[in-house]
Each structure stands twice: as structure tokens, then as C-alpha cells.
Amino acid sequence: MPGLWEMLNDTMSDSPVPIVDYGLFLHGDDEDKRKLAAQVDDAFRTVGFVCLVNHGIEQAKVDECFEWSKKFFALPVEAKLLAPHPPSGSHHRGYSGISQEKVIQNVVDAEGIAAERTIPDIKESYESGNVNDERQPNIWLPEETLPGFRGFMEAFFEDCASLIYSILHALSLSLNLPPSIGLPSTHSRSLFQLRLLHYPSIPLRSLQHKEETRISPHTDYGTLTLLFQDAVGGLEVEVLEDDGNGGRTGTGVFKGVPHVEGGVLLNLGDLMMRWTNDRWRSTVHQVGAPPTAPRNALSNADGVVEGEGEDSKVICPPRYSIPFFATPDPDVLIECLPGCWGPGNPKKYESVTAWEYVKTRLEAAYL
Numbered sequence: 001m002p003g004l005w006e007m008l009n010d011t012m013s014d015s016p017v018p019i020v021d022y023g024l025f026l027h028g029d030d031e032d033k034r035k036l037a038a039q040v041d042d043a044f045r046t047v048g049f050v051c052l053v054n055h056g057i058e059q060a061k062v063d064e065c066f067e068w069s070k071k072f073f074a075l076p077v078e079a080k081l082l083a084p085h086p087p088s089g090s091h092h093r094g095y096s097g098i099s100q101e102k103v104i105q106n107v108v109d110a111e112g113i114a115a116e117r118t119i120p121d122i123k124e125s126y127e128s129g130n131v132n133d134e135r136q137p138n139i140w141l142p143e144e145t146l147p148g149f150r151g152f153m154e155a156f157f158e159d160c161a162s163l164i165y166s167i168l169h170a171l172s173l174s175l176n177l178p179p180s181i182g183l184p185s186t187h188s189r190s191l192f193q194l195r196l197l198h199y200p201s202i203p204l205r206s207l208q209h210k211e212e213t214r215i216s217p218h219t220d221y222g223t224l225t226l227l228f229q230d231a232v233g234g235l236e237v238e239v240l241e242d243d244g245n246g247g248r249t250g251t252g253v254f255k256g257v258p259h260v261e262g263g264v265l266l267n268l269g270d271l272m273m274r275w276t277n278d279r280w281r282s283t284v285h286q287v288g289a290p291p292t293a294p295r296n297a298l299s300n301a302d303g304v305v306e307g308e309g310e311d312s313k314v315i316c317p318p319r320y321s322i323p324f325f326a327t328p329d330p331d332v333l334i335e336c337l338p339g340c341w342g343p344g345n346p347k348k349y350e351s352v353t354a355w356e357y358v359k360t361r362l363e364a365a366y367l
């Protein structure tokens with residue numbers, strides 16, 4: 001009988017994302033902690049994503065969060081709109097209806113954004129954050145619309161924030177940072193964001209023809225993202241390769257990430273890549289058709305994919321995911337960390353405050 005670990009590694013044998021046992025950091029001795037820190041460093045240099053098992057958040061709570069998410073999105077749209085996302089992207093809270101948000105990569109001018117938005121992201125989302133966040137106050141439903149929802153989300157936020165702090169300690173060890181620059185203190189206000197995402201069922205053809213997307217290729221903006229997924233699948237990450245100069249570069253090829261029961265994905269955002277002078281990667285990712293969708297579709301001479309026979313009518317099941325985004329305190333200056341530059345490795349990026357950067361990216365996602 002294979003043990004849990006063998007089964008996990010079997011599941012992930014074809015995955016681009018390594019699994020690490022986070023219990024080493026939570027419960028291990030100094031040597032275990034250093035081992036875990038080195039494993040994460042390696043994953044962030046080569047892939048930009050890692051899957052943590054034994055991360056300390058009870059599976060029952062994660063399952064309950066998915067249940068609340070399903071209940072929320074099953075409400076009539078008029079009820080969901082009792083907690084509407086404001087028109088501005090930089091107050092990123094509340095409910096966004098289907099295709100209201102379009103995740104956009106590296107395009108910040110109005111014309112470029114309009115062009116990108118012709119292919120909608122077929123998803124709806126609900127965002128909440130720290131109860132003490134004055135810049136982005138939460139936007140809740142009236143309690144009677146979904147009793148218990150707010151209480152659960154506030155508590156789950158705290159669980160995720162604790163894991164983020166623990167990870168920031170581990171990463172300070174990975175980077176060998178002097179205690180005076182520990183990463184946790186740069187996130188002391190925990191101005192984080194808990195996001196519920198629902199991708200409704202969609203014809204496979206629309207995804208294959210790229211008439212619609214679930215979430216288009218993008219990198220995250222902040223420092224770290226935790227990503228809880230259901231078993232439907234469809235997350236794909238861009239494969240990186242050596243650039244010949246000691247760094248890594250995107251190949252344009254995407255590989256599916258299998259779901260790991262009990263695991264949480266951890267990936268980096270652009271601010272962490274800047275901060276580490278590209279030592280760590282914020283890797284492009286997207287959500288496409290579930291891996292179980294029939295694959296016997298053909299490309300014609302123009303590269304357009306045609307569903308064959310019954311496949312043209314296949315409907316992909318709905319999908320739910322729960323990302324949790326960490327960003328540093330707004331005034332933290334993102335300036336190359338010690339140990340990430342030196343002779344032969346000059347600083348590549350201008351300094352920027354965390355909020356300046358994140359605000360620009362958020363505003364591009366809403367018009």
C-alpha cells in the first residue's frame with residue numbers, strides 16, 4: 001500500500017510544481033527549518049510556484065470556505081450586488097460580476113487595456129480584506145442575506161495571514177536576511193486580500209477558440225499568493241528555462257498543475273521578484289480548460305482549434321478557487337534586498353513604494 005507521501009508524489013510526478021512538507025518549518029528543528037527554506041528558495045528560483053502540504057490550516061476550514069463561496073455565488077445576482085465592487089479598481093473589495101474584471105498583463109494605457117478586454121474573463125469574484133484596512137474598507141452583504149458569511153471570512157482571513165507571516169519568516173531564512181530586515185515586519189499591517197473566485201460552466205469550444213477565457217495569462221502583483229483550488233483543475237503555469245546568463249526566462253509553454261488534496265499553492269508576485277532582483281520568479285499563469293476535458297480537438301492550418309463532433313458541445317464544469325494575496329505595508333520601499341545584488345549582479349529595478357506599484361496594477365484591471 002503506498003503511503004500518503006508516495007501518493008502525493010505520484011499525483012505530482014507530471015507537475016511542474018514541486019511539493020514541500022511545510023511541517024518541517026512549523027514543527028522542525030533548526031536544521032529542518034533551513035532545509036525547508038532551501039527547498040522553497042530552489043522552487044522560487046526555478047518555477048516561481050511551490051505546493052505546501054502540512055501547512056497548518058485545517059482542511060475542514062478550507063472545505064468550509066469553499067462551501068461558503070458556493071453559497072455566496074449561488075445567491076441571485078441582485079443579492080450579490082448588495083455588496084458591489086466600487087467602480088475604481090484601487091478599492092478592491094466586494095462583488096464583481098461576470099467579466100467585470102479582466103486580468104491584464106503589462107498593459108497600462110487605455111487603448112491597450114480596451115483591446116485586451118475584447119476577450120472577457122468568465123469569472124465572478126468577491127474580495128475582502130483586513131478589518132482595519134482604512135484605504136480599502138470591506139464591503140459586506142447585509143448579515144441577513146447570508147448569515148455567518150462575514151464571520152467565517154474574517155476568521156479565515158486570520159488563518160491565512162498567520163500562514164503568510166510564518167512563510168515570511170521562512171523566506172527571510174532562505175535569503176539569509178539580517179534580523180533587522182526580516183520580511184514579516186514589512187507586512188506588519190497585514191493589508192492582505194482574501195478572494196473567492198467562481199468560474200461558471202462554459203462551453204469547451206469557447207475556451208479552445210479563445211473567444212472567452214477563465215483567467216488570462218498574468219502574474220500577481222504583490223509579494224506572495226496562497227492559492228487553494230478545488231479538484232476541477234485547469235491552472236496552468238508557464239514553463240521557465242535557463243536564459244544563458246544565470247537567470248530564467250519564460251518559454252511561452254504552459255503546463256497544467258494537478259490538484260493536491262490538502263495542499264496549498266504558494267507563488268510569488270511581481271513585487272517580490274523586483275525586491276529579490278529576479279532571483280525569485282513571479283511566473284505567468286492562467287486558467288484554461290480542466291485537464292479532464294476531451295482533448296481530441298484538431299488544429300486547422302490557421303492554428304484554430306475545432307472541436308470534433310460531440311466535443312464541440314462539451315461544457316466545462318464550474319470551478320472555484322480561493323487566492324489570498326499578500327502585499328507589504330503601503331509605504332515600504334521595494335528596493336533590492338541585501339544578498340540579491342553585488343559585483344556582476346547589478347540592481348535591475350528602480351525603487352518603488354509598495355502602494356504606488358500595486359495601485360497602478362489594480363487600476364488597469366477595472367475600467
Ligand SMILES: O=C(O)CCC(=O)C(=O)O
Nearest residue numbers: 197215220235287321323
Ligand atoms: O483560479 C485560479 O486558480 C487562479 C487565480 C489567479 O491566478 C488569481 O486570481 O490571480
Ligand SMILES: [Fe+2]
Nearest residue numbers: 218219220285
Ligand atoms: Fe494569479
